[in-house]
Amino acid sequence: QKEVEQDPGPLSVPEGAIVSLNCTYSNSAFQYFMWYRQYSRKGPELLMYTYSSGNKEDGRFTAQVDKSSKYISLFIRDSQPSDSATYLCAMSGRAGNMLTFGGGTRLMVKP
Amino acid sequence: DTEVTQTPKHLVMGMTNKKSLKCEQHMGHRAMYWYKQKAKKPPELMFVYSYEKLSINESVPSRFSPECPNSSLLNLHLHALQPEDSALYLCASSQDTPLAGGRTDTQYFGPGTRLTVL
Numbered sequence: 001q002k003e004v005e006q007d008p009g010p011l012s013v014p015e016g017a018i019v020s021l022n023c024t025y026s027n028s029a030f031q032y033f034m035w036y037r038q039y040s041r042k043g044p045e046l047l048m049y050t051y052s053s054g055n056k057e058d059g060r061f062t063a064q065v066d067k068s069s070k071y072i073s074l075f076i077r078d079s080q081p082s083d084s085a086t087y088l089c090a091m092s093g094r095a096g097n098m099l100t101f102g103g104g105t106r107l108m109v110k111p
Numbered sequence: 112d113t114e115v116t117q118t119p120k121h122l123v124m125g126m127t128n129k130k131s132l133k134c135e136q137h138m139g140h141r142a143m144y145w146y147k148q149k150a151k152k153p154p155e156l157m158f159v160y161s162y163e164k165l166s167i168n169e170s171v172p173s174r175f176s177p178e179c180p181n182s183s184l185l186n187l188h189l190h191a192l193q194p195e196d197s198a199l200y201l202c203a204s205s206q207d208t209p210l211a212g213g214r215t216d217t218q219y220f221g222p223g224t225r226l227t228v229l
Contacts, residue, residue, distance in 0.1 A: 008151070034217065043115075043201050043220035044154065088153055092216065098167070099218060101153035 003027050006089055006102030015111050019076040021087050023102045026070065029093035030100070033065050035074045036088040038104070044088055048074065079109045114138075115221035117202050123227045126192060132224045134185040134202030143185040144218060145177060146201040154201055154220075160185060192228045199223040 006023045013019055021035075032051055036044035048063040050056045050072075056063045062075040072091075076083055089102040115136045124130050134143065142161050146154035159167035160179040174196075176188040185202055203218040 032216075036220070041199070041223075041225065043117075043199075043222045046217065046219060049217055098156055098159070103153055104151070106151075 001026060002103075003100050004089065004091060004102040006105055008103055008105060010106040010108055012108045012110060013079055015079060015081060015109055017079050017109070019079045019083070019107060019109075021074040021076075021089075021105050021107070023072050023089035023091075024070055025072075025091060025100075027091075027093065027100070028067075028070065030091040032092045033063070033072050034090045034099075035061075035063060036090060037083075038086045038088060040085075047087075076107075079107075081109050081111050083107060084109050115202055115204055115219055117200075117221040117224050119224055120222070121225050121227075123229065124189065124192065125229050126194075128192075129188070129190045131189065132187040132200055132202075132226075134187075134204075134221055135183055136204040136219075136221075137183055138204065138206070138219070139182075140204035140206050140219075141182060142205045142207060142216070143179065144203040144205075145175075145185070145187050146203065146220075148199045148201055148223070158187075189226075192226075194228050197226055197228045199225050 004025045035048040038044040050063045053065045053067045060077045064073045086104040086106045088104045090099045118133045145157040148154045157171045158177045163179045174191045178186040201223045202221040205216045205218045
């Protein structure tokens, strides 16, 4: 079993839909949670950073962390075709631990 | 400014060639990373430099040789590569090292160099 599981998709939604992207993890030491967006043939771009449990909102994006369930989510409101990309969750634990990535979910938002 | 730049954008090389990938950041970050990413896979960590010293080498073959000339620059020297080394090579930087933990080890990625080995 991988440390971080992420449905590879592709997830196809119509423009304007609310998108929910999720990751589950097994390592209870993870405390820092990130979402990266990666367009085809480009480097990952940091979207959201969350420490421990709770919600964080930034524009159309909301990140949620539920440490009791070892489950994190990224919600995208009013999705746009420009949101079409692969979304990677990443997490790290206490000092000394490197980033562990999920496999990425490919999202397609259709006009 | 959270920009990490990488050159070249694309590189095609033969198995006997020697080439170098370059990465630069001017954010004052003290940790820099090399990752390898194959298609439809997440990035795989290769090397970590902390304060210009190699701190992590993830059992990478010696045909990949990293170098950190100063706190802003990171190179990856390539020699005698194999076709299976073809991938997107990503550079990243963070304010502080993973040992520091917390917000300061958030990594920012460059656009990558797409490497093809013939």
